[in-house]
Amino acid sequence: MRIGELAKLSNTPTRSLRYYEEQGLIRPSRLDNGYRDYQPYLIDRAVQIRGLIDSGIPTKIIALILPCLDTPRGIVPEDIEPELVQILAQERDRMTQRIDFLTRNRDSIATYINAANDALATRADSDHGTGTPA
DNA sequence: CTTCTGACA
DNA sequence: TGTCAGGA
Incomplete structure (x- = not known):
């Protein structure tokens, strides 16, 4: 889906979605025409990021947290x-x-x-x- | 009509 | 973040 649809589904302004990418929080692929192409799972991620930012967490930290949040379930002691x-x-x-x-x-x-x-x-x-x- | 980048009375 | 410009 393109940025406009993701914006609606995650009720996040397109301005913010582009900002998240700039901060390395999400990296959508590009369509042939250069438009950003977002996978459906990014709807939840966009909401998560918005929540974290609203909580006052700096994007630098969010970038560090997101990978952990993705981890399906369970943490590997060796990887901490x-x-x-x-x-x-x-x-x-x-x-x-x-x-x-x-x-x-x-x-x-x-x-x-x-x-x-x-x-x-x-x-x-x-x-x-x-x-x-x- | 939608999106893109860059910029800021 | 909003918003406008100038282009595709």
């Missing part, structure tokens, strides 16, 4: 690269920090929403009838 494990552990810690950061912001926003709703409810009490006219 200590350097990669170390890098992934570091990435895991960054994710944790990011989660804490997001949690704080989500909580402060939630607090604001509650206060705002309280204020609106109070206003509605005294402001009977039409509510909020123009």
Whole structure:
């Protein structure tokens, strides 16, 4: 399939799909006319990549992870690269920090929403009838 | 009409 | 990432 179809099926902008290729995350073959040709399994891969990027993981790291994700099932102890494990552990810690950061912001926003709703409810009490006219 | 590369008021 | 250009 061409880039437009993959974009729809994976709801990923074509701009991103080309970017992923540029980052070495996917390498579609080319049609005679030069158009990119994607295999159907790339639909899932595109979604995976998008998710990883949305999680704040740098493309460099994603490139290292994808091959592992492909591994059908089971990990071979002999093939484990200590350097990669170390890098992934570091990435895991960054994710944790990011989660804490997001949690704080989500909580402060939630607090604001509650206060705002309280204020609106109070206003509605005294402001009977039409509510909020123009 | 769809895709390609390169570039950025 | 969006988006536009200029071409195939």
